[in-house]
Amino acid sequence: MTDTSASGTVEEPEWVVCPACRTMLYRKRLERTLRVCPECGDHHRLTAAQRIEQLFDPGTVEPVEHRVHSVDVLGFTDTEPYARRLDRARTRTGLDEAVVVVRGSVGGAPLVAAVMDFRFLGGSLGSGAGELVTRAAETALGLGHPLLLVSASGGARMQEGALSLMQMAKTSQALGQLDEAGILTISLITDPTFGGVAASFATLCDVIIAEPRARLGFAGRRVIEQTIKQQLPPGFQTAEFLLEHGLVDAIRPRSELRGTLLRILESARPGRPGAGEPGHRNPDDAAVVTDPAALSEVDAWNTVQEARELGRPTTMQYLAGAFDRFDELHGDRMGGDCPAIVGGLARLGRYPVVVVGHQKGATIDELAARNYAMPSPGGYRKAARLFRLAAKLGLPVVTFVDTPGAFPGLEAEEQGQAIAIAENIRLMAGLPVPVVTLITGEGGSGGALALAVADEVLICSRATYSVISPEGCSAILWNDRAQAPKAAEMLRLDARELLRLGVVDGVVPEPERGAQSDHRLAAERVRHALEAAIGRLSTTDGPTLVKRRRNRFRSFGAGTAPQIATNGVSISDDTGHDDEPSR
Structure with missing residues (x-):
């Protein structure tokens, strides 16, 4: 019931009925819960x-x-x-x-x-x-x-x-x-x-x-x-x-x-220091390696196996271990929320950033739930939405790459998988903000490149990056999947070779037995590498960043002599064609 005060004004009743569960609630208790029913959770x-x-x-x-x-x-x-x-x-x-x-x-x-x-x-x-x-x-x-x-x-x-x-x-x-x-x-x-x-x-x-x-x-x-x-x-x-x-x-x-x-x-406040602590720093941490001669030669096929190990840190684990804060944003706003790509707003030391990454799983069940980190077109469109948000707010972009490739299914093709990837590549090339990519595991084909058109591309020392998987390459060119180890060697897909070819700019050393052996140390090194890269790039204006980034990717395959250049491929004057179509 309601009471009328001496002044004649009507006071609120002491008891109210929840419209959802019909429970009688004491009004003052309801106010303490911000008018959320303590019995059923209905938000009044x-x-x-x-x-x-x-x-x-x-x-x-x-x-x-x-x-x-x-x-x-x-x-x-x-x-x-x-x-x-x-x-x-x-x-x-x-x-x-x-x-x-x-x-x-x-x-x-x-x-x-x-x-x-x-x-x-x-x-x-x-x-x-x-x-x-x-x-x-x-x-x-x-x-x-x-x-x-x-x-x-x-x-x-x-x-x-x-x-x-x-x-x-x-x-x-x-x-x-x-x-x-x-x-x-x-x-x-x-x-x-x-x-x-x-x-x-x-x-x-x-x-x-x-x-x-x-x-x-x-x-x-x-x-x-x-x-x-x-x-x-x-x-x-x-x-x-x-x-x-x-x-x-x-x-x-x-x-x-x-x-x-x-x-x-x-x-969302660019260029302003955050309240987060600068994070743990180990003075013995190795710096990012930029000289291929400083890296040991590795067996390419073994590296492929290591890059695929289930225990390696995922994007979400790096976000928890290397960043001060992360608020995930969901969905492509077009009807889908692909679980193979995660992203949102984050803090890395004093830098507010937008983070987007492929997400594998820490368990077999999670790996399946994340579609083995093989994104649908909706995943790439979610990434594109976040890239545009970063451009609008003037925030640096950090991307984590770890995928065997984009999902090749019927629905993906119906929804425009190739178009979604192409749109992302074009969009990233023109982002007027710093863009840093870290390849943490598998960098598989266009599914990886759609998150990797960056000012600086870094790679973990036991990760890979390739136009195709060794198994796919051997099946196509040798008609024999058993030739995968040979294909891995010929593809030059390990960190040392990629650095030598100029495809990546630096290598982040992993713990002695791999990132999977020490997530904390791996995250510290990743944090150090990303902070340093963003710090370098943040002093450059947007138009200059775009010009340099476009020049970077323009240079690949632009050599004039039949030899391996810093971009890995040369163009000769030979106009002959192989019988096998280009792949």
């Missing part, structure tokens, strides 16, 4: 004011005053006049519109936010709401501060007709201007987010975070089922469904949202 809706209070640093919030009101330009009446609906919503919520715009800080990092309040006509997108979101973007643009958009909406406001529809275009182009200016945008999806909001600003941000079970979609479940009579799967349009299909970056419970937001804001 928050007002805009409650959301702002939970996310921002206390005492830093300033309203961004915009006297914006929706008006009944159509004279629209359904069961009652639209003007009357607006008046009642304003009286009941104390808000002028369904969006509240503020500026403040999160962990000291500046932030502008536009927060939707579902109580105001279901958070519908009308002219007033669209104008406020647009002005929030313009405020962020003027200040150069990141923008947070918190969505809670049933869709477009029908009572405003086509004017409501135009808000989708207006807000979307405002987000586009922030992209052009290199300003970070973050979307927080809360339940529900549908229609015009979902099809505009809510899904156009650099990073999309969703609360557990939050629903997002263009058309709601009931509309779909009634319109096309299609049976929809359980969990359809929930955050969990969206994550599986690569449409959101992460799901975070309300208790973790502020911390996640802070890490993203810190990771």
Whole structure:
């Protein structure tokens, strides 16, 4: 029951019912859990004011005053006049519109936010709401501060007709201007987010975070089922469904949202030292080797076997051991989240970076779950999305290569595997930020190169890099897979030969018995090598980086004499052709 105070104001009830599990909850206990049901985990809706209070640093919030009101330009009446609906919503919520715009800080990092309040006509997108979101973007643009958009909406406001529809275009182009200016945008999806909001600003941000079970979609479940009579799967349009299909970056419970937001804001500030420690340094660690003569000759086939050993550190293990922090971002935003490629925002000492890498597995089961690190087209498109984010924010890119090759299946071909690889190669060549690649295990063919068009290409001492696997080469050229050891030797795929040929710029020495024998030491050496490379490259401007990188790859195969040059291949004037087609 509710109580009325002596002043006549209505106080909130002491007990509330969870709409999901129907449990009676003591209100003060519910407030302590940030209005998340302690029994079933349902995230109850928050007002805009409650959301702002939970996310921002206390005492830093300033309203961004915009006297914006929706008006009944159509004279629209359904069961009652639209003007009357607006008046009642304003009286009941104390808000002028369904969006509240503020500026403040999160962990000291500046932030502008536009927060939707579902109580105001279901958070519908009308002219007033669209104008406020647009002005929030313009405020962020003027200040150069990141923008947070918190969505809670049933869709477009029908009572405003086509004017409501135009808000989708207006807000979307405002987000586009922030992209052009290199300003970070973050979307927080809360339940529900549908229609015009979902099809505009809510899904156009650099990073999309969703609360557990939050629903997002263009058309709601009931509309779909009634319109096309299609049976929809359980969990359809929930955050969990969206994550599986690569449409959101992460799901975070309300208790973790502020911390996640802070890490993203810190990771997206280029050229600013982070709070992380510089990491462990062993003064006896060997430097990156750049002279082939300093490396011993190895048996190429043995090296191939070592590069494939299951116990070697994976990308995720290097991220845990060599980096100060990593926040994984999921999905290609086109319907897939390939597990063979991982990536996200990270800190390496004082450098914020974007990391992308092939991910094998620490166990047989994980190896299978990661598709043996053979990416689908969606994996390469996820990588491309992260490369573009790095370019937008001015962050260095670090890539880890460890794959036998891109996945060769039917679905991969149907989805454009070759095109996805080609697009990545072209994209990386033109990134206006430092790019460093480390080959940690197998560097297999175009599946590896799609993450390896870098300013500096490093390789672990027992890793390999080749146009094809030795088994594939021997099957094609000798018609005998048993000739794989010979093919390995002829392909010159080990670190020493690759350094001699100029394909890689340096070799990171592994522990005496290989990286698999001492993950900690291997990670320390990788950290040292990557920090040094980023430090060297970060003093060079973007256009110069692009020019040098393109010149680097332009030089391969550009020799004029029939001898091995630094790029490994020479071009002669002989116009004859072998009977065997080139591979």
